[in-house]
Amino acid sequence: MRMKEVFQQKDRKPLIPFITVGDPDMSTTLDLIRLLDDEKVTGIELGVPYSDPLADGPVIQSASARALAHGVTLPQVLELADKAREIGVTTPLILFSYYNPILQYGPKSLVSQARKAGIDGFIIPDLPWEEGREMSAYASKQGVDLIPLVAPTSRERVRQIVSDAQGFVYCVSSRGTTGVRHAFEQEVDVFLDTVRKWSPVPTAVGFGISHSDHVQRFLQHADAVVVGSALVRKIEETGEKLTNPDRRNEALDEIRQFIRSLMNTVRTVNS
Amino acid sequence: MTVNSVDSFQTEPLGRFAGFGGRFVPETLMAALIDLEDAYRKAWDDPGFQEELKGFLTNYSGRPTPLTLAQGLTRKVGGSRIYLKREDLNHTGAHKINNTLGQGLLARRMGKKKLIAETGAGQHGVATATVAALLDMECKVFMGEEDVQRQRLNVFRMKLLGAEVIPVTSGNGTLKDATNEAIRHWVSCVEDTFYLVGSVVGPHPYPEMVRNFQRVIGDETRTQLLEREGRLPDDVVACVGGGSNAMGMFTAFLDDPTVHLHGVEAAGAGIATGKHAASLTEGTPGVIHGSFTYLLQDEHGQVLPAHSISAGLDYPGVGPEHAGLKKTGRVRYTTAKDQEALEAVRHLSQTEGILPALESAHAVAEGIKVAKKGHPDSVVVICLSGRGDKDVESIRKGMGG
Secondary structure, three states: OHHHHHOOOOOOEOEEEEEEOOOOOHHHHHHHHHHHHHOOEOOEEEEOOOOOOOOOOHHHHHHHHHHHHOOOOHHHHHHHHHHHHHOOOOOOEEEEOOHHHHHHHOHHHHHHHHHHOOOOEEEOOOOOHHHHHHHHHHHHHOOOEEOOEEOHHHOOHHHHHHHOOOOOEEEEOOOOOOOOOOOOOOHHHHHHHHHHHHOOOOEEEEOOOOOHHHHHHHOOOOOEEEEOHHHHHHHHHOHHHHOOOOOHHHHHHHHHHHHHHHHHHHHHHHO | OOOOOOOOOOOEHHHEEOOEEOOOOOHHHHHHHHHHHHHHHHHHOOHHHHHHHHHHHHHOOOOOOOEEEOHHHHHHHOOOEEEEEEHHHOHHHEOHHHHHHHHHHHHHHOOOOEEEEEEOOOHHHHHHHHHHHHOOOEEEEEEEHHHHHHOHHHHHHHHHOOOEEEEEOOOOOOHHHHHHHHHHHHHHOOOOEEEOOOOOOOOOOHHHHHHHHHOHHHHHHHHHHHHHHOOOOOEEEEEOOOOHHHHHHHHHHOOOOOOEEEEEEEEEOEHHHOEOOOHHHHOEEEEEOOEEEEEOEOOOOOEOOOOOOOHHHOOOOOOHHHHHHHHHOOEEEEEEEHHHHHHHHHHHHHHHOOOEOHHHHHHHHHHHHHHHOOOOOOEEEEEEOEEOHHHHHHHHHHOOO
């Protein structure tokens, strides 16, 4: 419920950052959530690390592997969300997880526990519409949104997928896995406009968005942009500083500047 | 008694078998899987396609493969009469070609000119590269870096056939990771590329489609045995990694309650050591590579690495139809250790002059155990899914030679 409203708050950046929970460690992830909350983004995707992330490119694969090496688990991600709420984070939190960890936890108990922990939605990249009916209905009853994904290849599936969408619709910008791209096909605009036309809820576009030029371009065709790999790479690059108490603030500031830089062009245009 | 069994193993809605299977893939692939299912069903029901496939199986791969009465092994074991279904005599040396010919012809029919495949030991990679050469298609084979090192000869064979071999360094660099990478690549070029999956795994319709391209194994065995013995076998034994040779063999006998079916997984260094590939025996239900099935995983759903001396069985998942058959109890699943497979290689080589693939040797090991409990009037059929030439180096090392 919180998510749909947030899209209407004008003081928020139309940005949904993705971070891999536990990379470089749990306390840094909590600091990053707080930072993104300060920056008034539209939502924060909390990536649950997975051994076989088949929708992800090399950057998020590595982040996932690093987090798994520290033994990060789905219950720990829920605890972290709970802590974030305790310290006053108000931005919607979206749990991003492959389906198998959810299946092993139990989809229904996860929905209840996630709700208690202050999670507003789920993105499950390998749970297509047909397989997600039951979980979507259950989550919806509990007031948590199962965010549907649509891709340029979805074609006539788009209409069905968005028909009962909750929260927002996640539009995959292009073929391929997550990760930085230099260029996007022109047809993607038509695809995004189509989804926007049919969707009863706001739309966000993700996969490969790393630069303010992309952000500016896509905000003409969607209500928000998701930035994943570019941010995760920034976190990877500053990893040593982030885990060094003397340099942690310096690193967090670099990340804050990166977030702001994504919106730079947008601001110039708007002001 | 009919020659061909009726197929009671129907696919349930959403591509499920006794609840297992389905499609757990990124949305980008969904339309392609739906198109593939549609094209596959039309082709399967088209007598023209069946005739074309049969032509290639007969005149290119050399089918039907023989059903050999293993007289030496039967004498040595002293129980049931043992027959071997000789998939090792196929072109490229294993049953894999049955499926790659089927899917290759389907790809051509769908107007796709690019094939991609994953491979562990390299047998499916070689079979795919072979069909790509035959049908004049581009071919990329994804292979774990560790397997590239272990199976250099097959890497060279694939390159010789004109395929590009892409070493995969993500994860543990084995078949599981090669499959992830093949899926990732497919997501980037799904519209002009056909993903030729090598076993009865993956999202619907792959398990059903691959099973049907492999069922020629069981259908032939049934006909051949009825001709030779005038009866059905008492026991049928096949090894199970992903499980395509086993599904191809079992499908013909599912509706014959007197035929006992045995699937043999790799117990590696022993179940107790944790170093094994026994997904059905020791795993739990979950999702791997787009399918709800049994897999080796920890309590949080992270996939665990598999271990087996046989690269073809070294896979932490298993086809969802096997998971369904385990649930219904129609098939008995058991395991054989690396050492048992090696002993079976020695037995079969010395009693029959047949060097089996290490994968198939797992079935031979169990087949010998089953035959021992039988009598001269009973018949055991072992699916000899491939020949062992590719494994000579591993066998030598394994035997300490």
